Amino acid sequence: MLGVSLALVVGAYAASNAIRLARRPAAVLPFESGMPPQQHAVSRYHVRWYAVTLLFLAFDMEMIFMYPWAIVVADMGTSAVVEMFGFLAILLVGVAYLWREGALRWT
Numbered sequence: 001m002l003g004v005s006l007a008l009v010v011g012a013y014a015a016s017n018a019i020r021l022a023r024r025p026a027a028v029l030p031f032e033s034g035m036p037p038q039q040h041a042v043s044r045y046h047v048r049w050y051a052v053t054l055l056f057l058a059f060d061m062e063m064i065f066m067y068p069w070a071i072v073v074a075d076m077g078t079s080a081v082v083e084m085f086g087f088l089a090i091l092l093v094g095v096a097y098l099w100r101e102g103a104l105r106w107t
Contacts (some may be wrong), residue, residue, distance in 0.1 A: 051103035058094045062087075 073080045
């Protein structure tokens, strides 16, 4: 049984060495994606994408907090509604800032 197991392992290793295309150093291989990178990993992003990210986070945080709030709003009463409108007002300030900065313009 040990001999058969060893033969299977050695056979699988030999087959993988026989059918691979080329041997490249591990430092230049992409990690788990299978495609070579198009640009350097630490290349810079345009500053517009930071504002878009902030806008996404504003709406994302809104949804994360509104789902549980919708479950308990009937039990908590008016104070929960007031707190949610305060939270939405803070997010609206962020969206107004991004609108003023031009994050919603794509031209």
